[in-house]
């Protein structure tokens with residue numbers, strides 16, 4: 619309870635670290651290489667933004683913190699400690715909060731991991747993408763598979779018992795066999811969680827100029843059938859090893875689904891702090907601006923502020939919630955608003971209603987882009 623006797627409401631917290639050692643060739647995230655002096659100024663600016671939340675923050679129960687990027691592990695251990703201390707000073711962080719730091723191989727050290735542990739970090743998300751060194755080189759990653767292994771083993775030695783590994787399929791030159799090999803290599807390490815996404819060739823990236831439409835090297839991308847097969851293999855191989863698919867692209871051993879990301883799909887309130895970070899609070903979506911120089915000078919202005927209409931909230935409930943394999947709890951309102959869509963997708967065997975919930979079928983997950991888009995079209 620807070621001082622005025624009101625029950626404290628829950629909040630998920632996201633901190634953005636927009637720096638990487640080097641830009642990967644496929645990446646369109648908000649991240650840039652930056653020297654140590656800029657990183658230092660950024661940490662000071664981010665601490666300023668965190669402390670600015672203190673009056674409101676102490677009345678919110680933070681159930682998860684996700685430090686994402688970029689490459690948060692590029693920061694010194696002491697800098698990460700300062701950021702997390704600022705969070706603890708400014709918010710009521712639950713004692714069992716899930717606290718994740720995104721890391722990349724080549725940037726992790728025993729000192730940094732020790733600082734994370736001291737600050738209560740209890741989950742690491744390590745970007746690997748592929749266990750094939752040639753694929754890693756093509757992606758423009760800064761590390762080899764062997765360097766990932768060193769980081770992973772170090773994290774285990776330092777006591778981290780909840781580790782996610784990020785993987786990516788449908789890479790240029792990738793074969794069904796090399797993807798299966800990546801899955802098997804990673805499974806032999808028994809991480810608690812695996813995120814497996816298909817590569818999307820984003821406009822404006824070096825990959826788009828090489829592999830985008832009409833760019834000349836598209837033939838190196840796996841064809842549609844191969845990509846589909848990789849997708850089915852992911853599902854089958856991970857399932858056989860005891861990983862439950864709880865979201866379209868996310869798999870976990872029992873009890874290790876990512877609480878923070880579940881919050882996004884369940885539309886729980888979250889506050890994003892740091893350059894370009896997005897938030898959803900009190901029915902309003904907005905994001906911080908993306909101008910690094912202004913942010914470093916203490917400008918924490920917001921952009922794209924939008925109060926959601928009831929219709930938009932319902933649409934989000936469906937197209938975010940149906941990403942989870944358990945689907946969405948049905949309410950009278952959803953049944954009324956989406957009656958026609960439910961019936962249409964059920965006839966196509968893409969959706970099922972049972973036990974008071976609605977979820978996509980296996981077939982529905984296979985064509986989720988189509989099925990989820992149906993919920994955006996209802997007036």
Ligand code: SF4
Pocket residue numbers: 637638640641642645646647649687688689722745
């Ligand atoms: S490490 Fe991640 S955020 Fe950084 S450039 Fe590569 S893909 Fe982008």
